[in-house]
Amino acid sequence: MKPQTMNLLSIALSSILVCVLSLSSSAAVVEGERNADGSLKKWHRIEVVFDGPQASESSATFRNFRLDVTFTSPSGKEYQVPGFFDADGDPANTSATSGKKWKTRFTAGEEGEWTYIARFVTGKNVAANLSGGESGPAPDGETGAFQIGPQDKTGKDFRAKGKLEYVGERYLRFADGDYFIKLGANSPEVLLEYGEFDGTPGHVNDVYAPNIGDWNQGDPTWGDDKGKGIIGLVNYLSSLGINSHYFLCMNAYGDGQEAWPWISADDIDVYDVSKLGQWEVLFTHFDRMGLMVHFQISESENTNYLEARDGQGTFSNARKILYRELIARFGHHIAITWNIGEENQAAGSGIQTPNTHSQRKAFATRIRALAPYQDHISVHNGPAGKFDDIFPQLIGFEDITGPSLQTYLTKPNRARKGSNVLSNHDEVAKWVEESKKSGHPWVVSIDEPWWGRRPDGLADTLRKEVVWGAILAGGQMEFYAGGDDVKHIDYRSYEDCWRSIGHAAKFVNENLASEIADMEPNDALAIGDENWAMAKKGLTYLLYLKNGGEAIADLSAAKDQKFSVQWFNPRTGGKMTQGTFESVQGGTEHVLLGSPPNATEQDWIVLLRNTSTLSKQ
Template sequence: MKTNYKSLVSLFGLLSILIQFTFSGYGQTVTISGELRKWDKVQLSFMLPGNDFTETDSTFKNNRVDVLFTNPKGDTIRVPGFFAADGNAANTSAKRGKVYKAFLRPDQKGIWKYQVLYYSGTDVVLMDVNQLPKPTYNITGEVGVILENNKSVPDLKAKGRLQYQNAGDFKHRRYLKFAETGEYFLKLGPDSPENFLDYNDFDFDAVADSCDLCSKHFYKPHAIDYKEGDPTWKGEKGKDIMGAINYLRHQQMNSISMSLFGGDDKNVFPWTTLDNKFIFDVSKLEQWEIVLDHIEENGFLLHFKLAENENWDALTLNQIKVYYREMVARFGHHLALEWNIAEEYRGTPASAIPKIDWLASIDPWQNHRVIHTYPDEHHKYDEWLRLTAKLTGASVQSSQKNAYVSAYDGPDGILTWIDKSKGANQPWVIASDEQNPGSTGIFTSEDISVSTVKVEARKRILWKTLIAGGAGVMWYGGGQGDFKTENFNRFSKLFTWSRYAILDFFKGNAIKFWETVNRDDLVSDTANCLAQDGQTYIIYLENGGSADLNLSRQSGVFSVKWFDPRNGGDLKNGTITSVTGGGSRSIGNAPDSVKSDWVVLITKKTVKK
């Protein structure tokens, strides 16, 4: 459902249940808003008694709201609440008020209940649950009866929460999975601009004017992509960023990346000013949330970078605790979300553990957790595996060494870390999220007017990632593109190749990639192979030609079809259309362009009875 947030308050009367409580001499109104349906965004808001709170460090450190939501089976989740000023700060820019909010994304039908716990005291927000004092206020009630969801794709409410699999077969655990549909996920989308949220229409209490890479976004080229009825704030604000999201959806991308605390662009941050990292900018964060809602409704995973190379050590642990809690409380409910502890983390592996642990302890939704390194520092992943860090994956920066050959099975290789995480009994979800060098990325020039890309993007990043068993690719725009991208059309060739691979080939041919593992050992040296042994073999020929496939342990007949990764389209016949098990078999040659890259799909034929 598209919502104009300017009229949100007036809609409460239509969408909300009002429950009146009286205690300690104060009348308490708890408002439940949103559609009471499975996976929908159900908002609980209420006003604390007494004087208004304001945007001060005391408000964010010494006042804490937790909401315990109980599902129909009696299980409870503890969700952090957050200060929301007057409750409509996105439109009013309010900095004071008594409203707190919390979000529920119900995963079951039936009656849900809530218990609002308000705590006050010095640094109460920093405390573990078992350290908390007695709550100052304790409010209980019913959320209401949650009904079956009625949304349709691309809205992620139709698919449910995207989750890491904590148990089960190693093959399955390499991929995130939607809770409602059981669909496994391969991500594709832009990794740039990382300063996506440095957008002109957001509220900014402070601006760093002397920052070389502080490039304010307007997204004017995407004004034509805005659709009437898309959400805005303060009347007409937000139209162009909504248009940019619509464009990406039209390109059939499913992931988008952004920093929440910029290292290069000093104007991306959640606080009112960088001088005090305990005071959060309520109105700006409410405006961010309007954009993030639109992103979710258009079917995207949110890749949040919590820090970068330039600021990974800029916060004390106490500042990190408050920062992470605020981000989890306000944004952690989104149904497809990836927390990245830091882009290009420069600290020791051990120094990241308290941050990872804290995030894992406060996120009620247990979203995907990753970390990112420099291309020459992937050895840190060895340490995180040894330390059994509470990570669920790795955000890999693919190296340009030897024209990106290393990105497959070298020190920074996708296959390398899939195998190592399996060996450590911690199966990670691993994706190529950035491709160096920092100047150009995968493009041929750092000039953002140049949209031509290196052929290795298709051959050695996209297809080699997928054949390794990787979870997808996000495309880096280079040093200028990472801050000055206004028109996502620059990525169109990368988007097209990604669609051919993930949508046309894998999904279009109903390939159960989650049942496969890398089996390069089954093919000759000129090829790479992803296989569900005895059923499906996907062979990638980077330089064309042919290959032999070892079917010595198999029986029956297998069909041989060819897919063109350069131009997409339907499967084609090559010079050989079927092979039999029982030995090493040639797969023949492509139908045309035999020196170009091809994908060969070999599947077991069903014997009719």
């Protein structure tokens, strides 16, 4: 988490442990899942619900009021969290457009008593600013306290691990200390063009029908039993091990043209609170099923749309308010990527004009200022393979924590004749190393391995060139569905791809989550052509044999050390198995590890762990 330094007025609080105590005439309510003793649960969503001025969905509501709530932890850390207008308090179910409920959402990472103070201000365009404004009516000045108790989750539920943050390393890290390797879905990017979300004009009959059967009793819905298809879809992906999904939350005048947070594509000042409430139901299920929420905030076709509509230079008030609304409503989720823009350097004109380096930096800095946690902030290149026009200028800039790479997965088509065919493994390794040199290591992800038409053997190529290519270079990835990118699909038509990704996600996140940040990519340790490796020399070695065969490792840095040898089948997943040898002795440059247990011409993973007495001390 990121502490916010502020000077606060003294707050007189009762010594009696209550969930909320307000010193103003209008007490707020703190809502959230509770323990048996009445305390709210650590890392679970908390909503502080205020009675504020009666309002409705209008430009004045979202531009001219600003709610911020400062939370103080038992240890004295302070977190400033933006708030939002929420109509009647339950618009996801009622589709209300007016009311007097104003909220802030938060997840607390310390047990004990927390306090808060609300700041509610008014003024023209005050929501576009980080400070200033005239003191408004209640809830301005309201204070309260609540008790946080232990959380009770286990397994894939992200709440069991705590907030995922950038910690100055090449992987994001959960509060419990485990690192996270993202291996997920980039497509279809039109996930939010779902017919049962309010105010979503297209796909009115598209309710992800193939996944309705994946919805389980007790899973969430909204309104009149809506949402089963998209909630079932999350269940389906999670069951295969997928741990993230990328989507456009604003594609007005873009490819899909049917997903945005407003009441229409052109009403950029009027947010659709019921639709956003329904998005929150979906993203809450992401947390529970172990999927990162990957927000793509713009795309190449609408890169400067908000500036053009607002008639304001390079960073419009409309964009600043968009960032505030998204972070206020969804910034509490456990695992988040804020992606500034898809194909952010694509050529065009008007609203399609690429962002400048200064814009990208300004956008990232505003997101960083609004977010109460150290969330991951990235930006996406494009067209595929063009990196040097965008990323070298951003390396070392502290508010951007990694690139979102668009690469080639297979050879370019005729329209791209003459383009270089890139190695995904080498490209990830390049940016991992370049950012490390800058002193600001990046979280590097291939988020769009471009391939156009679906080639034969897609799952095999994806697994070899992107999934394990990214992992062994110190990165991560998401899968792009090519021509099916901007339409709703039956996700099962790509199940062979999801399984390849899911097998890898389960393996690395279950076996290496506590140590992978200490392992350095070093292909020279895996002897042989097209073999890759990463290691913490002398302790742990991970090798990928793209074409199988006999494994040989350079263990010269591990003199007198003994290693267990285990094999993992990336094609079928499951448990690690034993090959030719159960263990080997280190100390030389060519240590024979033997052959895999079967299918010796296929790709395999080899994991070596130090089992000597010295390694256990």
